[in-house]
Amino acid sequence: MLNPGDYSLCDLAVTTAINNVAQTPIQHLEGVVAATIEAKLSYGSGGTSLKAYVQVTLDDGQTWIDVACFAFTTSSAIRVINLSGLTPKTTAVAPTDGALADDTCVDGILGSAMRVKLVSTGTYANTIISVKMSVR
Numbered sequence: 001m002l003n004p005g006d007y008s009l010c011d012l013a014v015t016t017a018i019n020n021v022a023q024t025p026i027q028h029l030e031g032v033v034a035a036t037i038e039a040k041l042s043y044g045s046g047g048t049s050l051k052a053y054v055q056v057t058l059d060d061g062q063t064w065i066d067v068a069c070f071a072f073t074t075s076s077a078i079r080v081i082n083l084s085g086l087t088p089k090t091t092a093v094a095p096t097d098g099a100l101a102d103d104t105c106v107d108g109i110l111g112s113a114m115r116v117k118l119v120s121t122g123t124y125a126n127t128i129i130s131v132k133m134s135v136r
Helices: none
Strands: 005-014 034-042 049-057 065-072 076-086 113-121 127-135
Touching: 005 049, 005 113, 034 065, 049 076, 049 127, 065 076, 113 127
Parallel strands: none
Antiparallel strands: 005 127, 034 076, 034 127, 049 065, 049 113
């Protein structure tokens, strides 16, 4: 298990359109019971929309499941969510991959690894997307 602490899921300068580009996952999260995630867009200019899908895997990366979608447009913003692996799921969840509704999350599902998948429209300039997490 990864030690509790703060980790970077993404820190990327956005200069061209991004189409379903997955960032390097943080692995060895077995046993993590909660993750607080902060997504920050430092807007420069241009662009239309940018989505950061936070995803988990339960099968060593064969399948990725959206657990949060942070949606940004053309202004700087910071958004924060907290996910708990202790939230009961009594109804089956249909996993999505890059399709979760804007600014929503699916609580109760944490896996052995987490990553961010990015999708943007338009050409941004001098813009940075940063996604950080604190796990415990």
